[in-house]
Amino acid sequence: MSAKIYLSYTPPYDWQWMMAFLGARALTGIEQKEGEFYQRTLVVKSGNEHFSGWIRVRPVEDKNHVELHVSASLQTVAGQVEQQVRRLLDLDADPHLIAAGLGALAENSVGLRLPGCINRFELTVRAILGQLVSVKMAATLATRLTVKWGDPISTPFDGLTHLFPAPARIAGLSVEDLRGIGVQAKRAACLIGVAQAVEKGALPLDNMTDVQQGVTALLAMPGIGSWTASYVAMRAWSAPDVFLGGDYLIKQRFPGMTPAKIARYAEIWQPWRTYATLHLWFNDRFVPH
Secondary structure (H helix, E strand, C coil): CCEEEEEECCCCCCHHHHHHHHHHCCCCECEEEECCEEEEEEEEEECCEEEEEEEEEEEEHHHCEEEEEECHHHHHHHHHHHHHHHHHHCCCCCHHHHHHHHHHHHCCCCCCCCCCCCCHHHHHHHHHHCCCCCHHHHHHHHHHHHHHHCCECCCCCCCECECCCCHHHHHCCCHHHHHCCCCCHHHHHHHHHHHHHHHHCCCCHHHCCCHHHHHHHHHCCCCCCHHHHHHHHHHHCCCCCCCCCCCHHHHHHCCCCCHHHHHHHHHHHCCCHHHHHHHHHHCCCCCCC
16 A cells, blocks of 8 residues: 655645656656656665655645655655655745746746756766757667666556666666667766766765765766756756756857856846746746846
């Protein structure tokens, strides 16, 4: 039997946008959107033990809470699961405080939240796979990785069949292994290097207390550039003040402005530049003044 837990949040919340964002990036076998539910498999580490299972969530908007179902196999670590879901859905954000800091940029979409993650290593792998390819292609590559090297899991849902591969599994692969599923050689070497660093404890993705130190550590890894490191900081560590000024779509929002000018302009949105980045991605009516 699964347990049902209710997680509160401060409205407004743009659930349609969040569910569409997660649904567009869903990894076959690991996560899916089914009706009003988002559901996925996961592994939770507690001490030296690992617990695997599944969750499903759906918003109950009239009560301003999220209904979270946790598999029986994860009930020992239900408190950790709750925290991971709160991070994934950005449930602790104060939308009015953020909107006040962003001014006109956020006035038409106060309920936009930051999509976080359940598994920080998975998010980092997906960010690396997503370099210079479409969202769909990144999800395809991550799905191939999962099918080949992720452990199978039994769940009540036809679409949830695997766990995302652990760092140790990817650390033991060769560049040729990853080239076999369509990953470019340099990117494959980067993935293996990151997995080995995580496995050795040199890149503590789950225990990063200083975001800037984390970004510096990521940038020191061969094959990771500033966009990827900043994207990981935004989504894996829920950093609220990261601005992706070098992003292709962001640059389009500031025609005729150099990256340095864009960065200076974005200072008006401190300390909420991560949210400014999200709004700029999804607000094609923005005109800089």
